[in-house]
Amino acid sequence: MEIEVLVVPGCPNQQLVEERLRQVLDGVGLSSTVFTTRVIADQAEAERSGFTGSPAILIDGRDLFAEPGAASSVACRMYRTPGGLAGVPEVDQLRQALESAVDAGGGV
Numbered sequence: 001m002e003i004e005v006l007v008v009p010g011c012p013n014q015q016l017v018e019e020r021l022r023q024v025l026d027g028v029g030l031s032s033t034v035f036t037t038r039v040i041a042d043q044a045e046a047e048r049s050g051f052t053g054s055p056a057i058l059i060d061g062r063d064l065f066a067e068p069g070a071a072s073s074v075a076c077r078m079y080r081t082p083g084g085l086a087g088v089p090e091v092d093q094l095r096q097a098l099e100s101a102v103d104a105g106g107g108v
Contacts (some may be wrong), residue, residue: 065093
């Protein structure tokens, strides 16, 4: 399983999303799983990557929180959370998305 965090340069939510992702990985027994962070620097790269905002969390190339019809963009992203719009998904949302992706992929 390949996990990647995509961000724009200077993303104000990079550290928080990385901390939450590590917390979730540890919490579901995947503490030895590593992830990489890649900076999307320009619109052309965003379009090639299908990147729709920062931060994005991909598992095996699939955006865990993809919004159908969202345009590629070198911009910050907003997530719908139970507490309202936020710059990163909540821990429980991230855990559910990760578990669904692992289940769909047949495990780690």
